[in-house]
Amino acid sequence: MGAMSLNELGLRVLANVDRDRGDYADDLLKVPAADYRDPELFEREVEACYRRNPILVALAVDIPNTGDFTTLDIADRPIVVVRGDDGVARTFLNACRHRGAPVASECFGHGRRMTCPYHFWVYDAQGKLVGLPGKEGFEGLDVEGLIEFPTAERHGAIFATLTVGAEMDIDEWLGDMASALEMLQLHNLHRYDVETKLPSGNWKATADGYLDGYHLGYLHRNTIGGKSITNRNTYDLFGPHVRIGFANKPILQLRDTPVEEWDKYSAFSLVHFIFPNISISGHPDRSLMLSRMFPGPNVGECTVVQYQYFRQPLEGDAALAEAEAKRQTYADVTYDEDFVTVMAIGRRMPALAATDDVMRFGRNEMGNQNLHRWVADLVATL
Ligand code: FES
Ligand SMILES: [Fe+2]
Structure with missing residues (x-):
């Protein structure tokens, strides 16, 4: 399944259009409304899903060169991901070993050294403490460098497990998602450097939107869903990760065209969900x-950060204007349509939970079902 080609995916999407339904799970799934608003469960989800297993912390192209770094603050773990002099990407707690100040502050930056602004302790790109003013006063110092998290780079993406000393088997964690990522050619991308940062509600309810092929022609009917033949999705489940195929109206004209000749971009769309918080x-x-979801600080909140990536370097006003237009379009759609809806759902959760009601996932909502099963299973292992 993992090595499936784009042509085969296109044919599966068309087959679903022709049978008037998407791929189906075996049964319906019910998830208690209370599971979206329980603060104690939320803390366990963050621990189980965001700290005990690998998460995508950067794309390789975000830090292509030695000394490039990116910072992010996820699941109460402020981190800096740095490409060392040896070309290896490492993830560190972004906290000085003196008294905890951040050693890097830019979202994306470059430097041979990271210098803590408080008392100028200096770390190299491998996280090693290489200098501190007034060294004599720290005789017997018991640290050699920043606190490091297990990190691995695969298929153009950098993953870290945000627990010190955790065992990390990235290949097992990705499974057949590896070949899906390989197909996306993440190495060949250029980031448009303007981020979109948007508030949303509960992280699972937000993820539910990313995993849901069902709503496109309804909630988004006047925007990005206008071209869609909704609810004819293919779902590939790769362990906790999911690839979703969406049918677009032009596919209706392609029945008599060999798939090799399709304009696949207009015929169908793809979303890759990398558990627990990434949608590509x-x-x-x-x-x-x-898109990256950052859970919290409370059960009813998350923040989503989106970046647009292009296949050519963004050079010249026209390319930048196109990138900005795309960024703005998706910022508007995801906020005004998706996240406003998720937050409205959140305001109803107390009442729904009070009546012991449930969220209902149809057989057509395979991606969502997979999410909730994996979250529950991982939480159960704590
Ligand atoms: S806290 Fe970093 S140098 Fe003092
Ligand atoms: Fe949506």
Whole structure:
């Protein structure tokens, strides 16, 4: 399944259009409304899903060169991901070993050294403490460098497990998602450097939107869903990760055209969900949007950060204007339509939970079902 080609995916999407339904799970799934608003469960989800297993912390192209770094603050773990002099990407707690100040502050930056602004302790790109003013006063110092998290780079993406000393088997964790990521050619991308940062509600309810092929022609009917033949989705489940195929109206004209000759970009759309918090939408050879969910600080909140990536360097006013237009379009759609809806759902959760009601996932909502099963299973292992 993992090595499935884009042509085969296109044919599966068309077959679903022709039988008037998407791929189906075996049964309905019910998830208690209370599971979206229980603060104690939320803390366990964050621990189980965001700290005990690998999460995608950067794309390789975000830090292509030695000394490049990116910072992010996820699941109460402020981190800096740095490419060392040896070319290896490492993830550190972004906290000085003196008294905890951040050693890097830019979202994306570059430097041979990271210098803590408080008392100028200096770390190299491998996280090693290489200098501190007034060294004599620290005789017997018991640290050699920043606190490091297990990190691995695969298929153009960098993953870290945000627990010190955790065992990390990235290949097992990705499974057949590996070949899906490989197909996306993440190495061949250029980031548009303007981020979109949006508030949303509960992280699972937000993820439910990313995993849901069902709503496109309804909630988004006047925007990005206008071209869609909704609810004819293909779902590939790769362990906790999911690839979703969406049918677009032009596919109706392609029945008599060999799939090799299709304009696949207009015929169908793709979303890759990398558990627990990454959505990549777009095709190989085309631009991609990468969305990251940052859970919390409370059970009813998350923040989503989106970046647009292109296949050519963004040079010149026209390219930048196109990138900005795309960024703005998706910022508007995801906020005004998706996240406003998720937050409205959140305001109803107390009443729904009070009546012991449930969220209902149809057989057509395979991606969502997979999410909730995996979250529950991982939480159960704590
Ligand atoms: S806290 Fe970093 S140098 Fe003092
Ligand atoms: Fe949506």
